[in-house]
Amino acid sequence: xxxxxxxxxxxxxxxxxxxxxxxxxxxxxxxxxxxxxxxxxxxxxxxxxxxxxxxxxxxxxxxxxxxxxxxxxxxxxxxxxxxxxxxxxxxxxxxxxxxxxxxxxxxxxxxxxxxxxxxxxxxxxxxxxx
Numbered sequence: 540x541x542x543x544x545x546x547x548x549x550x551x552x553x554x555x556x557x558x559x560x561x562x563x564x565x566x567x568x569x570x571x572x573x574x575x576x577x578x579x580x581x582x583x584x585x586x587x588x589x590x591x592x593x594x595x596x597x598x599x600x601x602x603x604x605x606x607x608x609x610x611x612x613x614x615x616x617x618x619x620x621x622x623x624x625x626x627x628x629x630x631x632x633x634x635x636x637x638x639x640x641x642x643x644x645x646x647x648x649x650x651x652x653x654x655x656x657x658x659x660x661x662x663x664x665x666x667x668x669x
Contacts, residue, residue, distance in 0.1 A: 552655060561663075568659075573624045589604070594635050634658075639651045
């Protein structure tokens with residue numbers, strides 16, 4: 540589990556390798572990740588957009604931008620949380636994801652909330668001894 544708090548918004552990420560959806564012989568590896576976004580502050584906020592940078596084991600980057608998450612732009616009142624699960628495929632047995640959400644306060648102020656960097660690891664990754 541990975542978490543980070545930005546301006547009283549805590550983002551917690553739990554990644555999981557999906558062996559049943561992966562095909563290692565075909566260089567296809569799939570992970571799910573469950574995210575909980577918690578409003579620990581005193582302001583009402585709405586998640587407007589998302590940004591992801593996904594890096595595979597060879598250092599190749601893919602960027603993903605879009606409105607909301609899983610088709611929603613949740614509004615979080617103080618003390619509320621929103622949870623969702625999504626997925627990411629890679630052509631390598633490991634990688635890393637990092638990103639941010641753009642939030643808007645009830646007064647119209649926009650600010651970014653960091654999503655902590657988290658590892659995408661599979662049992663097919665060759666372990667290295669240093």
